[in-house]
Amino acid sequence: MNVRYDTIPSLQAFLDALPEAVRSTRIDPVPPRNHNDWSALMPEAPAALFCPRTTEDIAVLLRAANTHRISVVPQGGLTGLCGGARPVSSGIALSLEKMVGIEEIDPASATITVLAGTPLEVVQNAAAEAGLYFPLDLGARGSCTIGGNASTNAGGNRVIRYGLMRDLVLGLEAVLSNGTVIDATTKLIKNNTGYDLRQLFLGSEGTLGIITRLVLRLQPAPGCTHAALCGMGDYASVLRLLDGARRKLGPTLSAFEVMWPDYWQIACDVPGVRSPLTQQHVFRVLIEAQGTNEAIDSARFTTFLEEMFDDGVLEDAVLSQSLSDIKTFWGVRDACSEFKVTLGPHLAYDVGLPTRQADEFAKACAAAITQAVPGGKSVFYGHVADGNLHLLAWLPGAKYQPAKAFDTAVYSTVREFGGSVSAEHGIGTTKKPYLEHSRTAQEIALMRLIKTALDPNGILNPGKVIDL
Amino acid sequence: MNVRYDTIPSLQAFLDALPEAVRSTRIDPVPPRNHNDWSALMPEAPAALFCPRTTEDIAVLLRAANTHRISVVPQGGLTGLCGGARPVSSGIALSLEKMVGIEEIDPASATITVLAGTPLEVVQNAAAEAGLYFPLDLGARGSCTIGGNASTNAGGNRVIRYGLMRDLVLGLEAVLSNGTVIDATTKLIKNNTGYDLRQLFLGSEGTLGIITRLVLRLQPAPGCTHAALCGMGDYASVLRLLDGARRKLGPTLSAFEVMWPDYWQIACDVPGVRSPLTQQHVFRVLIEAQGTNEAIDSARFTTFLEEMFDDGVLEDAVLSQSLSDIKTFWGVRDACSEFKVTLGPHLAYDVGLPTRQADEFAKACAAAITQAVPGGKSVFYGHVADGNLHLLAWLPGAKYQPAKAFDTAVYSTVREFGGSVSAEHGIGTTKKPYLEHSRTAQEIALMRLIKTALDPNGILNPGKVIDL
Incomplete structure (x- = not known):
């Protein structure tokens, strides 16, 4: 699988330029795990892998790579989802795995x-x-x-x-x-x-x-944690709950996770996941607060939820009575990690929208998905308080998921709403075609200017985030 | 005072290049307030002053200035202390004062x-x-x-x-x-x-x-605010109070202001300032928490201070009972704004140090000041929880304060402690000679690289922060 040196004429010269202490940080052959990150791209072996132990070794490696125009792909835990750490056969991979402590x-x-x-x-x-x-x-x-x-x-x-x-x-x-x-x-x-x-x-x-x-x-360290699962009838109530949580829980508010109805259904079908809410609701919100003192902050949390119930914001709510309850609540939110098994192949998106428009976006995006892929399905959930929405799209029973059609439907809707095509996962290579949906041509030109100033030979993680 | 156009050959060409709508945003003559910021530098009139009303006007101005190599000094409220907005006679000032809303x-x-x-x-x-x-x-x-x-x-x-x-x-x-x-x-x-x-x-x-x-x-908006003035015998107790406040007040902690003994004395001598603490202490700390609920957060604040007293951290503490008390407490901390009157001419510094070393630094810096300027005095106070120390230095009775000697003593000590020569005021021109006390040669070279990439003709606020 490893590429032969003669495909990169300068690699041998680069290797020869390294002092023995640095050359000895090379791992050969390259283990398969270093051929890719967690993206769905095809694995690719780098021409060589180095695992240096010191900053000075990395400085020597980069200086030589820059002189010999060798591409360098940095690697960490390789858990990225967008191909940012996927190596290229025409360059080396530089793993930080030995720089630990x-x-x-x-x-x-x-x-x-x-x-x-x-x-x-x-x-x-x-x-x-x-x-x-x-x-x-x-x-x-x-x-x-x-x-x-x-x-x-x-x-x-x-x-x-x-x-x-x-x-x-x-x-x-x-x-x-x-x-x-x-x-x-x-x-x-x-x-x-x-x-x-x-x-x-x-x-x-x-x-x-x-x-x-x-x-x-x-x-x-937080002194105590409280959580509740809330059921609500519409998105306006979700926004009222958020506003109330900001005011009444103040800076103790630590999570506000919104689940749209279809998500909830699929999550509760995952084996081992238990729904603490017994009635039907349109929206479910997992709300969490981290305080300093059990007695003080527990009273504040309970009072807040009672007020929200009395004000008609909540249809129902279940409060955590134990750490085990908190784990159960998060179990529904985290069930999405099991969807590969229960749902089969699907595409996962991580987009950003102004909080006010998250539901409007969800409706528009679901419609765009159905229009682009007849029979296509989608579910929505996410950290709505900071504008981060996750969504899954899939065509049930299809051998190959129509990825391109889904991508176009989702990212076009994101662009319409002035949102972000990547809230937290980054751009890497997989989202690069959609960068201009979220950033202006002037912004991208400025990124290129900075990249060129700092890395004039383009050796650092080439082809990632932006093209030159 | 205004410089004549013939000293800048290209100014007329620049003015001629502007469309009438943009040329009309010029204010002539330049009001004296636009000749300087709040720094102690000599005022200098810019060759011309523009007060554009739109982003598009600013774009037109900068495009023309860049073409004709005219320096542009941006101005806001002109309250900076380091000369960052002080204009130069060889360029224009561009005030944002009409871009309001x-x-x-x-x-x-x-x-x-x-x-x-x-x-x-x-x-x-x-x-x-x-x-x-x-x-x-x-x-x-x-x-x-x-x-x-x-x-x-x-x-x-x-x-x-x-x-x-x-x-x-x-x-x-x-x-x-x-x-x-x-x-x-x-x-x-x-x-x-x-x-x-x-x-x-x-x-x-x-x-x-x-x-x-x-x-x-x-x-x-915070639902309630509580404050206390605390008296302590040593800096170790200050650090224990800070650790306790972080844990027990959690994210409600909103201010932690430490005053060294000499500062306290001078502050209490300012007319109208009243000391709520009656005993003698080495350190005084103003601690403030912003909560959501008066009943809940007041109890938390009081309990915290009682625990600190019982643990021997505090020698004494006065708790606020009203907004008026909070104002009185801040009055001692803010008395420094009156020192120009009570203390006479002095130099004010704004430095950053790791929290643990703030007292050690204060001792070393006071000694360096006395050594550099026999008879020289200094006082210390600041937002120690975020590593920001303010200090004043002066030579009592001197007609001219030995600024250079004070600067050298203070910034050399900052460098020894690995601190920052500007925690919050910025660099402007007055702190530029000391930038290398806080940033490495490699960092400054990288700043220059970025400046050159973004402003290749060096027209934007030239001579501020770094030289090219």
Whole structure:
């Protein structure tokens, strides 16, 4: 499967230019897992794989790659869904998997300093052991790396409370395409000394530099968590519940997950998933608050829901009485991870819409899907409070899903609503054709200008996010 | 005072190139207020002043300025302290003061869309009228503009709760040096579609583009506010109080202001300032929490302080019983704005340090000041929870303050501690000589690379932040 060197004339020259200590970080043959990320693209073996252990090694690799015009695809936990870490046979893959470790926890500054290849779950656990909390969380926590989370500006369920990865990074170290090391590993929240270089590397999917080290902001561990599953008759009630939650739960509000009716039905059909709501409703919302004190915050949560019920916003609600209840509630929301089994092949989308228009969009998008693919079905759910809607589309019983038709229907509707074709998954290669549905020609031209300035030879993750 | 046109050969050609509608936005003669910002630099009249009313007018102005190589200094409320908006006689000033207005408030998305010249206080009031809250706040709220707040990444007292301006901007529109309009006015919190272009313009002090329009994130209005003034015997206790506040007040914690002993003495000598603490302490901390419900959050706040007292962290504490008490407490913290009168001429610094080292820094810096300027005095205070320390230095009775010696003593100590020479005020021109105390040569080179890519003719706010 590995490509022979003679297909890339300069690869041998590149290898010869490396000092032995760096050349020895090569893994040959390339393990199959490094041939792809979690996208549905065909696997492709890189011409070579390197797993360096230090920033200095990465600097040497990039300097040589830049000189010899060798493409470099950075890899973390390979859990991305858009092909951002999929290697190319005409270049090398540079995996951060050996750059693992917690370097420091500073309780006074509430920071943790970590190497980029460290798995997210290891960071979460290290913070917890110090009595603190790293709030980023997503399903792939055991496999994804913190550097990958940073490069893709990962989101997750608790963005309304704690922000995206972009908001959790105080400082970072990154290596530019020419091997220059940018050491911006500050712990400072307030640091107005010139341009914020962090932001160039956060969310740019490894196309502007390779993140090697991160200083992350930690939070106090939540003292208690409360959740409820709410049933409502219309989207106006969902918006009233959200408004109430913002006001009455204030900054303790940590999740607000909306499930449209078709989603609910399919989720409850997943084996092991139990619906705590017994009546029929149009919308179901999972609402969660993280407080500091069980007695105080439990009363606040209960009072809030009683008020919403008395005001006619809720048709019904079930409150968590235990951690086990909270797990059951999230079980319905997370049932989508089992849909591959119960639903069969389907396409998953991750789009952004202004909160007010999410239901209007869902209706328009469902209609567009049915029109584009007769018999096509769709379900909607998501983190609506931060404008992030997930949707699934499929043609029941079809051997091949009409992906292109679904894509066109979904992304055209997104464009009509002024939404985002990728709320949290990124662009990679799979969403690149639709980038211009969400960004203007002027924005894309400015992205190209920045890419060209930072990586004039285009060696860093070429073909990802934008084309030159 | 206005420079004659013949000193800038191309100015007439630039003026001639403008369509009449844009040429008519010129204000001649230039009012004295546009000759400087609030920095201590000498006023300088720009060759011409324009006050355009639309983004399109600004695009036309910049396109012509770029063609004719005319420098453009953007101006907002002119309340900056570092000379970032001070014009130059060899170029024009472009004031956003006529670009004023609230365009939309969207309660479901919790956003407000505003023109860049709108004063901060107008934005705050518009949010409040809609039952929402724009949390950025600073002394100059009535004069400073929201575009200036964005360009300088303004901070203020409640950064630990709500973040800096960078965290409050969801979308923006900006005009590049060549007149290209970048429309990135999204309302979406989650939008991972390529590079985050917002961040280029936020905090870059008008050197990469002129911000013309902003979409800001709003918060629910706080339901109640509680405050306390605490007296403590050592810095270890301050850190224990901070740790306790983070855990027990959780996300309601909205301010944590530390005052060193000399500061306290001088503040209490300001006429009209009243000390609610009667005993002597080494450190005083003003702690504030914004909750949702008076009954619930008042109990939490009181219990927290009682625990801290029982644990021996606090020597004494006075709790607010009314809004008037809260005002009195902030009166001591804000007394520094009167120091010009009570203390006489002095130099004010705004630096960033890791929270753990703030006291160690204060001691080292005070010693460096006394060593550099025999008889020199200093006081320290600030938003220590987010690493932001303010300090004042002066030589009592001196006709001319030895500014250079003070600068060197302070910024050398900042460099030793790995701190920031500007936590929230920015770099402008006055802090430019010390930028390399906080940023590496590689970082500054990368800033130059970006500046050159976006503004190849160097017309935008030349000489500010970095030199080319």
